[in-house]
Amino acid sequence: MKVVIATALFPPDIAEPAPYTKTLARRLAGEHEVTVVLYGRLPESVPAVRYVCVDKRRALPFRLIAYTRALLHEARHADVLHVENGSSVELPVLVVSLISRTPFVLHIGDTRAHTQDSPLTRLLARLVTFRAASVVEELPHARPEILPFAPYPTRELEKYEHSWQAHIQTLTSAYKHAHN
Amino acid sequence: MPTTNAHLAWERYCKDELTRILPLLVNHGYTLETEQPHIGGERYLMQAVTTTSGRKLILLGMRRKDGLRVVIKATSDPAGMRELAHERVCRSTLHQLHFAYDTFHSPEELLVMQHGSTYVSIQKYIAQEKAFLERPTEEQFNFALRSLKAQESAHATTHAHLKEIRRAFESYSAARYLSTHASLVANITAALPNATALHETLTQAIKVFTDGRERVAQYCGFLTHTDFVPHNFRIHDTTIYLLDFSSLRFGNKYEGWARFMNFMTLYNPPLEQALLKYVTHNRSQEEVEVLTLMRVYRLTEILWYYTRTLTQTSGNLQELNRARVDLWHTLLTHTMQGTALPETTRQDYIAKRDKLRSEEEKRRQVGLH
Numbered sequence: 001m002k003v004v005i006a007t008a009l010f011p012p013d014i015a016e017p018a019p020y021t022k023t024l025a026r027r028l029a030g031e032h033e034v035t036v037v038l039y040g041r042l043p044e045s046v047p048a049v050r051y052v053c054v055d056k057r058r059a060l061p062f063r064l065i066a067y068t069r070a071l072l073h074e075a076r077h078a079d080v081l082h083v084e085n086g087s088s089v090e091l092p093v094l095v096v097s098l099i100s101r102t103p104f105v106l107h108i109g110d111t112r113a114h115t116q117d118s119p120l121t122r123l124l125a126r127l128v129t130f131r132a133a134s135v136v137e138e139l140p141h142a143r144p145e146i147l148p149f150a151p152y153p154t155r156e157l158e159k160y161e162h163s164w165q166a167h168i169q170t171l172t173s174a175y176k177h178a179h180n
Numbered sequence: 181m182p183t184t185n186a187h188l189a190w191e192r193y194c195k196d197e198l199t200r201i202l203p204l205l206v207n208h209g210y211t212l213e214t215e216q217p218h219i220g221g222e223r224y225l226m227q228a229v230t231t232t233s234g235r236k237l238i239l240l241g242m243r244r245k246d247g248l249r250v251v252i253k254a255t256s257d258p259a260g261m262r263e264l265a266h267e268r269v270c271r272s273t274l275h276q277l278h279f280a281y282d283t284f285h286s287p288e289e290l291l292v293m294q295h296g297s298t299y300v301s302i303q304k305y306i307a308q309e310k311a312f313l314e315r316p317t318e319e320q321f322n323f324a325l326r327s328l329k330a331q332e333s334a335h336a337t338t339h340a341h342l343k344e345i346r347r348a349f350e351s352y353s354a355a356r357y358l359s360t361h362a363s364l365v366a367n368i369t370a371a372l373p374n375a376t377a378l379h380e381t382l383t384q385a386i387k388v389f390t391d392g393r394e395r396v397a398q399y400c401g402f403l404t405h406t407d408f409v410p411h412n413f414r415i416h417d418t419t420i421y422l423l424d425f426s427s428l429r430f431g432n433k434y435e436g437w438a439r440f441m442n443f444m445t446l447y448n449p450p451l452e453q454a455l456l457k458y459v460t461h462n463r464s465q466e467e468v469e470v471l472t473l474m475r476v477y478r479l480t481e482i483l484w485y486y487t488r489t490l491t492q493t494s495g496n497l498q499e500l501n502r503a504r505v506d507l508w509h510t511l512l513t514h515t516m517q518g519t520a521l522p523e524t525t526r527q528d529y530i531a532k533r534d535k536l537r538s539e540e541e542k543r544r545q546v547g548l549h
Contacts, residue, residue: 060338104396143462146458148453
């Protein structure tokens with residue numbers, strides 16, 4: 001499948017869902033054709049993943065327009081959009097979904113953004129949730145750190161690996177369901 | 181005994197400044213301690229090298245009403261006043277940044293006053309159970325990592341972020357790092373025209389740094405402390421207090437790491453290696469590369485720092501500073517080759533340093549790191 005990941009954050013950004021999105025792109029790239037549409041300039045590279053970057057140093061209205069145009073272009077060639085929640089992505093996704101009709105799966109990777117109390121962003125989140133083919137709230141474990149003075153985290157790394165395998169399965173069936 | 185003009189000028193400055201400050205302190209209920217280690221030893225040299233940041237005195241004192249130990253920063257130098265005022269702005273801005281996920285603790289500010297042309301800032305002294313380097317390496321690692329992560333947690337990326345930091349912090353882009361690096365190399369080459377081996381290493385450093393331009397740009401926009409070494413922070417219980425806020429800027433994520441790791445190559449190599457392992461095992465390949473690039477940058481900077489002091493010193497101190505240039509040159513070579521500094525080189529340098537250092541400087545160094 002051709003999967004477009006729409007996200008606000010991607011490493012070198014540090015806040016969630018940046019690390020999640022990079023791992024997702026890497027794991028999906030083995031099975032799917034993956035493009036990431038992101039706010040940023042120089043994302044960390046992942047083999048076989050294509051990037052479309054929108055410079056976030058522009059003023060808000062300009063970067064929202066640029067992101068919407070970039071996402072619309074990519075959505076026209078995609079089977080499914082994977083959307084990371086957050087208003088700077090949700091607004092473009094809402095517009096794009098109305099024009100392109102490409103189905104999308106909404107993932108709640110940023111729980112802080114999901115519970116924000118601005119009435120406008122809450123309304124936007126509700127509209128996007130309503131239009132999503134499915135909503136995935138599950139979050140795999142964060143990768144445990146390997147620390148030089150601590151025992152190697154074998155068990156934690158196993159748990160991490162299992163949680164990601166299960167998560168990719170959940171997402172893959174959500175993508176298939178959305179595409180059909 | 182002062183042997184150079186720079187040393188004599190510093191002693192004169194200290195004497196004049198203390199004459200001005202002392203009555204002010206007494207009026208506000210503070211006294212000075214008899215021993216003032218932070219104005220002696222090689223302190224004059226550090227001042228001479230960083231004149232752009234202004235002259236100031238760092239003094240130890242006491243609040244008379246309750247015997248509370250304090251740190252007094254005082255200056256009547258206009259650039260020094262700007263620096264102290266700027267440090268205050270940095271500290272308050274940092275605590276208000278809405279995009280920083282972690283913050284630094286700072287010592288409580290007890291008094292700030294400006295009397296005529298004299299600016300004084302008094303802060304609570306943070307007592308440490310022991311100096312940083314006296315702690316076990318594992319503990320040092322944990323504190324260092326926590327502090328480095330706190331720096332990284334502020335990442336200015338959007339238009340609004342950049343607007344928010346512009347007022348207080350300097351911002352370094354890849355282009356600025358590159359041009360500064362080129363200037364440092366040009367300065368060293370001009371100051372040491374016969375040091376052929378050093379010129380070759382620096383030419384290679386320029387190539388390495390220029391080739392890595394995009395990598396440097398990739399990790400810009402992060403809060404970083406450009407002088408993140410143990411004498412600029414103190415630990416009480418489990419809290420890390422940052423002492424120097426004026427060295428914070430938005431720049432490369434690994435600039436603070438680079439400074440700290442280069443320092444530890446001399447003072448605690450196992451800690452430097454532990455941090456390197458941490459980055460290798462937990463961060464991307466791009467980050468490992470940019471760490472090396474920033475170490476090259478900071479080594480070039482320290483090479484210029486000591487090259488510059490050669491004309492301001494004489495006798496043992498000049499000989500010691502030549503040894504320092506050699507040491508950092510050797511480390512620069514090894515860093516670019518991806519190898520560790522040989523232990524024999526480090527030990528030879530330490531033996532030479534301990535032989536050449538003045539007694540006054542040895543006293544200043546006690547418990548400093």
